[in-house]
Every structure is written in C-alpha cells, then in structure tokens.
Amino acid sequence: MSSHTGSHEDVPDENLPGERTARGEAATREENPFADPGLPPHEPRVQDIDQRAAKRSERTVALLFTVSMLATVGFIASYVIFPIDQYVHIWPLGEISALNFSLGLTLGIALFCIGAGAVHWARTLMSDHELIGERHPVEADEDTKEKVLADFHQGAKESQIGRRKLIRNTMFGALAVVPLSGVVLLRDLGPLPEDKLRHTAWSRGKLLVNQNTGEPLRPEDVTVGSLVMVQPEGLEEGSHDFQKEIAKAAVMLVRLEPEDIKDKRELDWSHEGIVAFSRICTHVGCPVTLYEQQTHHVLCPCHQSTFDLADGARVIFGPAGHPLPQLRIGVNDDGFLEAQDDFAEPVGPSFWERG
Ligand code: FES
16 A cells, blocks of 8 residues: 555645544544545535525526426417428428427426426435435335435425425426426327228329329330339429328339239229229338349238239238229320329228228
C-alpha cells in the first residue's frame, strides 16, 4: 500500500462527514482504504432559505402540471378536429398526417410536463437530505412497518404536499386527466371496415397502365411469354393513398394462347388471350412475381404458393387457400386495354372474405 493512500492531507476538511474529524477519517482510511467515506455535509438549497425562491419553484411546478392538462385537452381536441386523411408539411419531417402529428405532440407534452414537474418539485422543494438505506431481511417486522409508516408521513410532510395545495391540486389534476387520452383512443375500435376491403381502385372503363412506364397499354404491347405489371389509371405514385390503393389494385397481365386457357370464365374475361390477375398472394399478401412462361405458373416468393394462370389461377402448390382474383378486361374505342369492372371478389388473403 503506498503512503499516498493513507495521507489525510489529500482530503479537504470541508469534504469530511460532520461527525468525524479529519484525523479520525485518515486513521480509518489507513486501517481500511475501502471504508465507507460517509455522506458529504448537507448544503441547503436556495429554496430552503429563501421563501420567494420556494414560491417561484412552486409556481413553476404548477405551471408544468397545468401545461400537461392543457396538452391532454389538446390531444382530445386534435382527435376530434383532424380528419384521418389530412396531411400537413412539417419541416423537417415532410408530408405527414396532421392527426398523427398532433396526437403525438400533445401526448408527448402532457407526459413530459408531468415528469418535468415531478422532477423539479423533488429537486427544489422536497427534502434533499441524503439517507443511507441499510440492507435488511425481505420480510418486514412490526418495527419496520411502523417505521415505514412514519417515514411515509415524514415524506408527505417534507414534500409539503399538504401545505402546497396548488402543486397538489394541479398534480392530481394532471394525473387524473392524462388517462383520458387512452379512453378517447377506444373510439378507434370502430367503425367496422364494412365492405371497404372488397373494393379496389378498379372500375369499369379504367385504363390498364404499365406500372413501369406510366403509359396505358394496347393489346399489342403485351407479347406472349411476358409478364406486365399494371395499375389503374389515375393512381399517382406520390399520392397519399398510393400504397393503400396499390396494395389492393396491383395486377399482372399475361398473354396466353387462347386455346391454352382451360377455364371458361377466364377465357370470357380475357382479351385475345390476355389475362389480368391480382398480384396480391391470397396466402398472406406478398406480391406474386415469378412467372414461368412454359407452364403458365406464377410463384409467390414468400412461401412458394404456385398458381396456374391457364386454369383460373388455381392454387397448385403451397399454403394459399384461394385462386388469384381475375380482373375482367376488354378494349375501348381507342384501342386501349381497360377494366370491365372491379374485381368480383376480395383480393389478397382469403380471410378477408369472412369480414
Ligand atoms: S404470401 Fe404468398 S405464399 Fe405466403
């Protein structure tokens, strides 16, 4: 052990615990360098000696709790005011839902202000005497219980919760009001989607647009053996609801020899052997993309469901429980391919049909 460790000159007198002398401390450290150095002397805060500073802190805490209450009211108001499809430009987030932004902002402020108020209260007004909590058996004896109760009363007294009614009342107000946010969100349990999932952006007369070029397609653009990704005209890639709509309306076009088509309805709904099927796998909704032109099979890359496009997109392998829905197509007066109607059944995972 080096002599440096035991030198009491290293420790300023003012840093030593009140009850111990510097000499006694140095002697203790010489005997045991790992001994508990004890707590530094308590330094009163400005709020402990200046009533006006204490009052200022009280008002700050009350202000934070009040702001929390107002933010909760703002949360509820936002929920009622903003429609779900209203978007705003917020720098630097860009284009985002006004409803989501206001809900997140107001709830964040409400919770932050409760936390900040509690921390400020504890740091400036509650007793700041440091205590040493000795370890003890888990099961409390009667004496301990009485002591806990006494400590609780002492804590309540030192926190001044009884005396500072403004803080107490605003804190209870903030805590009572903040759960209302959760209650209001229960409104999202309804209404039921009804038949929204049964409809897509396709309707009679909608042109079939090449998803890569954005150009409407003519029958001669679809050659035998090729697979063309298609979306309905009017669906803009940058629009807010593009992802929602394309998730239901994505279609693939394939040209088969008409004599190869085994299913009569498929033949009726095709145009010169060109057939249009939903690209959304009926298992759990992955896009079906792998086309095998010799067999007319398409394969879903997620769990290998395989559909026979020459036979009504029947499932010939894999977990999908339903054929891919077919879109009935024709040609308009200008020679462009167009839809004859929306899909006749829900697209995507077949459990939607039970909704
Ligand atoms: S999502 Fe297509 S097979 Fe599972």
